[in-house]
Amino acid sequence: MTSVWTRQPRKGKEPQLSREQIVAEAIRLLDEDGIDSLSMRNLGTRLNAAATSLYRHVANKDELIELVADEIYAEIRVPGGEWRESVAETARSVREMILRHPWIASMFGQIGLSYLGPNFTEMTERMLGVLEDAGFSLTEADMAISTVIGFVIGIASSEAAWNTALARSGKTEEQWLAELHPAAAQAVSGHPRLQRLLENTEPRDKFTYGLERVLDGVEARLGQP
Amino acid sequence: MTSVWTRQPRKGKEPQLSREQIVAEAIRLLDEDGIDSLSMRNLGTRLNAAATSLYRHVANKDELIELVADEIYAEIRVPGGEWRESVAETARSVREMILRHPWIASMFGQIGLSYLGPNFTEMTERMLGVLEDAGFSLTEADMAISTVIGFVIGIASSEAAWNTALARSGKTEEQWLAELHPAAAQAVSGHPRLQRLLENTEPRDKFTYGLERVLDGVEARLGQP
């Protein structure tokens, strides 16, 4: 089959294939080319391998996605110290992670939060510690974390989706907004408040505003049973 | 080509094809068989049509998805009246919508909130009204809505993802949990707080807990500028 000439040039050449390497390259591919470009053949090519070779290290594409997700969860930092600042910093960190890897937004609906991955469990454990030290019961700490993280995921996914659409369009944000303006204007016609909102161009940082509200709400529970 | 016999049996037969009909059938297909089963050929079959016929009424699959999303946004109810109860009811309504159509969770990352669809704009306009009447400025009302809706989307997507995985497994929840238990136990080993949490089986309603916290945080802003 394969000619004798093209035989075994790949001896110690490169690191061959390993699960870690595959996951790392998948993340690079996702960051550079977006989620639609993640195919086994594509990924294989970048690793100088055939698509089917990947299956020796990864059960299937879904498993690869779970691995990829947990891998980027490692970027989340949970500082210690005073609880409110610690949780706020974690929240910012999660948001930044999502904006750095916007394709993760498309995966939340499939994998939820991939509760069993080591990096995610590690993060949760640390946050639980911070809140318990602050005086929350364990179950309340758990619910508080879900509240904050739920908020962050919801908001940041929205931002990420916008960024992805923008990037795919290939235009600058101003250009893109300008082109969308007629459609937007027509969409809000008959909705006076949305109309006012569309015209009002003062910057609004929904994330930090919302985060403060959520933390206020959680903080109010501190005295209670 | 086509034999003379199979000619024109489709005169007044059925409503032919229309955009509304396609969208409605797509939702039915998604609810019954899940997001992986949504293919143009599949959808066409259910409408007694060929896959390619759908393209006369819908530009492409992405557009179909946007239409489908906005269509189910119509299920969200925004009651009037006292602001806090109104917003809470809207939040519950959004959550129920997501749990009724769990596949929508997989779409948020792609389409964001599909800001331009008529049903979504309608819902936003009404919520803005409720909050403005309560004394919030327009821009603050906007940010408050994003906070609440962001939270709901984040939490409910997580729930939806779990439900989808459960449904796909075809087992009962107890059975599924039992099978997962070894893996879960191993995942939390070395994490004492998660371990305690895993053993503690008292029911926790993260959604209503979190919703109250978020609303508390928003409410605290009412006196301020």
Added chain:
DNA sequence: CCGGTGATGCGAACACTGTACGCAGACGCG
């Protein structure tokens, strides 16, 4: 009534996708 026009459905085709299978070569151990 006739001819033309625009809308609609569809079969075939193309470039891709995830993945099952079986073979070929490399490596470690007796």
Added chain:
DNA sequence: CGCGTCTGCGTACAGTGTTCGCATCACCGG
């Protein structure tokens, strides 16, 4: 040396979104 296990890969299959050109229809002006 021989053997078994591991790893990469070529092939193949069923399925995907979408384009294109053709056939058919409803309608409308002359």
